[in-house]
Every structure is written in C-alpha cells, then in structure tokens.
Amino acid sequence: MRSLWLVMLMMLSAQAMSQTLVASVEPLAKVLRGLYGDQVQVVTLLQANQNPHQLALSPRQAMLVQQADLLVWLGETVEAPLAPLVARRQGPTLALLELEGVHRREGDHDHDHEHHDSDHGDATLDPHLWLSLDNMMLLAGALAQRYPQGLNQGEPDRWQQAATTRQGHHHQALAGLSDIPWLSYHHPWGYLTETLGLAEPLVVSRQLDAGPGSRRFVELASQIRDQQVRCAIREPEARAALITRLCPDCQIHPLDPLGRDYPELDYLTWRDRLVEGFKACLQAGAG
Ligand SMILES: [Zn+2]
Structure with a gap:
C-alpha cells in the first residue's frame, strides 16, 4: 500500500x-x-x-x-x-x-x-x-x-x-538550379520549392496511393526524355520501381516531406537536410 x-x-x-x-x-x-x-x-x-x-x-x-x-x-x-x-x-x-x-x-x-x-x-x-x-x-x-x-x-x-537567416542560405544554396527539371511522385514540395524558386516538377501521380494510367505513363515517359530529366525526389510512400521505369537516367533522392526519418531534429536543421537533398539531386540533374 x-x-x-x-x-x-x-x-x-x-x-x-x-x-x-x-x-x-x-x-x-x-x-x-x-x-x-x-x-x-x-x-x-x-x-x-x-x-x-x-x-x-x-x-x-x-x-x-x-x-x-x-x-x-x-x-x-x-x-x-x-x-x-x-x-x-x-x-x-x-x-x-x-x-x-x-x-x-x-x-x-x-x-x-x-x-x-x-x-x-x-x-x-x-x-x-x-x-x-x-x-x-x-x-x-x-x-x-x-x-x-x-x-x-x-x-x-x-x-x-x-528561420529568416536559414531561408537566405537556402536561396543561395539553390541559386543557379532554378531551371533544372525534376520529377516528383505526388509533389508534396510546393511550399518549399516555389518559395525557393525551383522549377515546377513533372508529377507522376497526384494520388500517393495510385499510379498513373497507361496513357499518362507513356506521356510522362516521353516528357521525361524530351526534358532530359535526371533528378527524381522520392517520398517514402512513392513507388520506387515505377520511378525507375519512368526515368531510367534519374538519380533518385529519397526525402520525407513529413520528416519522419529525422525524429530528433529541430525543424530548421531538418529543412537544411531537405535543401541539401534537393541541391544534390538538381546538380546531378544538371549533368
Ligand atoms: Zn501528401
């Protein structure tokens, strides 16, 4: 007791x-x-x-x-x-x-x-x-x-x-990469990439849990070839095999828009990681 x-x-x-x-x-x-x-x-x-x-x-x-x-x-x-x-x-x-x-x-x-x-x-x-x-x-x-x-x-x-200081650094880090084409599965990144001046990505599927139809697949694959896309940002739920088939020349960079892979990080340090990931991918995309 x-x-x-x-x-x-x-x-x-x-x-x-x-x-x-x-x-x-x-x-x-x-x-x-x-x-x-x-x-x-x-x-x-x-x-x-x-x-x-x-x-x-x-x-x-x-x-x-x-x-x-x-x-x-x-x-x-x-x-x-x-x-x-x-x-x-x-x-x-x-x-x-x-x-x-x-x-x-x-x-x-x-x-x-x-x-x-x-x-x-x-x-x-x-x-x-x-x-x-x-x-x-x-x-x-x-x-x-x-x-x-x-x-x-x-x-x-x-x-x-x-946060304001970091945003300045991030602009600098991605300067010169704003025209590089890239691929995203369901494009969760708009709030980040738009502010930082990156190009609109090609999007595989607006639905994370569904792939593109066969006609859309063909259309996408030809856009990827025409634009010489070589950078794909992949979120954890995306279908990796599908991205590889769509874009065989792509370097695939996994990034989690929900930050679940860095559970202990402060938001701003996590954001640094995201920007580093984009930079590496887009630089590879620039050839
Ligand atoms: Zn989402």
Missing part, C-alpha cells in the same frame, strides 16, 4: 514538472522542440509507419489527444479524422489553418480522398502546409502568445530570426 502511494506521488510530481505538447505531424513537433525547453515533452501523434493519407487513430492516440496539455494540428480541412477528437478536448488547441495570414497554396493534390467530397474537404488546398517557412514562423509567434508556459528564453524571436 505504501509503495502504491509512493508511485502515485512520483507520478504527480512528474506531471507537475513536464507538460505534454502533442503535434499531429512530426514537422510541427520539430517546431515545438525548437521553441520549448526540457520541462516540456513533445509527442508526435502520427506514427512513422502510419499512412498520412488515410489516418486511422488508435485508442492510445485518441487518449493522447484527450490528455495533451496543448494540441497543435493543421486543422479540420486537411486532418478531418482528427476533428471529432479535437472537438471533445478540454485543453488548449492550436490549428495552423485558423491563424490569420496562413499561406495556402493551391494544388489539385489528392491527399485524403475519402474526405474530398465532404463539406469540410478543400480539393484545391495543397495540404503540406508545414513546408512553408512563413507558416512555421506564424505558428511560432502564435504558440508564444497563446502557450508561453515552458517557452525557452528569447523565443519566438530567436527562432524566427534563425
């Missing part, structure tokens, strides 16, 4: 010390880690092996959403399966899409087709909003304002300044 009390006391004090901030996807968690100190625990809801396009939440994940001291997500338009859980929450919640001035890129991207035709669906919104640095700076500002508990000293100014 006495040891039970001891355990409960320890649990209570652990709770008082550490707040749990839950982010729906890993890149949002990366921003949180950069802003908050050790007193705060940051958890990513979406598991590395879960399909981001057909999100089905486990009971454990539902519990996480309920118990989080703060929940940060993209918003109902792009994370519809999360919405009922968010609605039942008591604590503070921050949705990126609800922030004023959020950058919304158009895209005919088919992210979650089950919800596309629903009232909440927005078929023209490119859902990969976390790849916009402006959006993440906006998020940092909103977090500091609404949830200052546990924030590192000097935030969010330090982070926002670092």
Whole structure:
C-alpha cells in the first residue's frame, strides 16, 4: 500500500514538472522542440509507419489527444479524422489553418480522398502546409502568445530570426538550379520549392496511393526524355520501381516531406537536410 502511494506521488510530481505538447505531424513537433525547453515533452501523434493519407487513430492516440496539455494540428480541412477528437478536448488547441495570414497554396493534390467530397474537404488546398517557412514562423509567434508556459528564453524571436537567416542560405544554396527539371511522385514540395524558386516538377501521380494510367505513363515517359530529366525526389510512400521505369537516367533522392526519418531534429536543421537533398539531386540533374 505504501509503495502504491509512493508511485502515485512520483507520478504527480512528474506531471507537475513536464507538460505534454502533442503535434499531429512530426514537422510541427520539430517546431515545438525548437521553441520549448526540457520541462516540456513533445509527442508526435502520427506514427512513422502510419499512412498520412488515410489516418486511422488508435485508442492510445485518441487518449493522447484527450490528455495533451496543448494540441497543435493543421486543422479540420486537411486532418478531418482528427476533428471529432479535437472537438471533445478540454485543453488548449492550436490549428495552423485558423491563424490569420496562413499561406495556402493551391494544388489539385489528392491527399485524403475519402474526405474530398465532404463539406469540410478543400480539393484545391495543397495540404503540406508545414513546408512553408512563413507558416512555421506564424505558428511560432502564435504558440508564444497563446502557450508561453515552458517557452525557452528569447523565443519566438530567436527562432524566427534563425528561420529568416536559414531561408537566405537556402536561396543561395539553390541559386543557379532554378531551371533544372525534376520529377516528383505526388509533389508534396510546393511550399518549399516555389518559395525557393525551383522549377515546377513533372508529377507522376497526384494520388500517393495510385499510379498513373497507361496513357499518362507513356506521356510522362516521353516528357521525361524530351526534358532530359535526371533528378527524381522520392517520398517514402512513392513507388520506387515505377520511378525507375519512368526515368531510367534519374538519380533518385529519397526525402520525407513529413520528416519522419529525422525524429530528433529541430525543424530548421531538418529543412537544411531537405535543401541539401534537393541541391544534390538538381546538380546531378544538371549533368
Ligand atoms: Zn501528401
């Protein structure tokens, strides 16, 4: 009995010390880690092996959403399966899409087709909003304002300044590569590549879980030959064999738009990795 009390006391004090901030996807968690100190625990809801396009939440994940001291997500338009859980929450919640001035890129991207035709669906919104640095700076500002508990000293100014500096470096790193053609499977990269002035890629399939039809395949293969494409950026869910067949001369660079391959990195350092990947691929593409 006495040891039970001891355990409960320890649990209570652990709770008082550490707040749990839950982010729906890993890149949002990366921003949180950069802003908050050790007193705060940051958890990513979406598991590395879960399909981001057909999100089905486990009971454990539902519990996480309920118990989080703060929940940060993209918003109902792009994370519809999360919405009922968010609605039942008591604590503070921050949705990126609800922030004023959020950058919304158009895209005919088919992210979650089950919800596309629903009232909440927005078929023209490119859902990969976390790849916009402006959006993440906006998020940092909103977090500091609404949830200052546990924030590192000097935030969010330090982070926002670092982000601006990085963006300058990234422009420099990719200078001279803006005309190089490249191939993307479902093109999640628009928020990153458009800002950095890269060319629009050839896109294999707007649906991550479907390939191109046979006529589209032939058409694409000839475009790839005509434009002498030699750089393919491959996201983890993409069909690698299909890319190889379409573009035998391509150097294939795997990059994860969800940052699941770098779970511990700060958002800005992860973004460095993405830009390095693009640079290497496009340089190979330049021949
Ligand atoms: Zn996607």
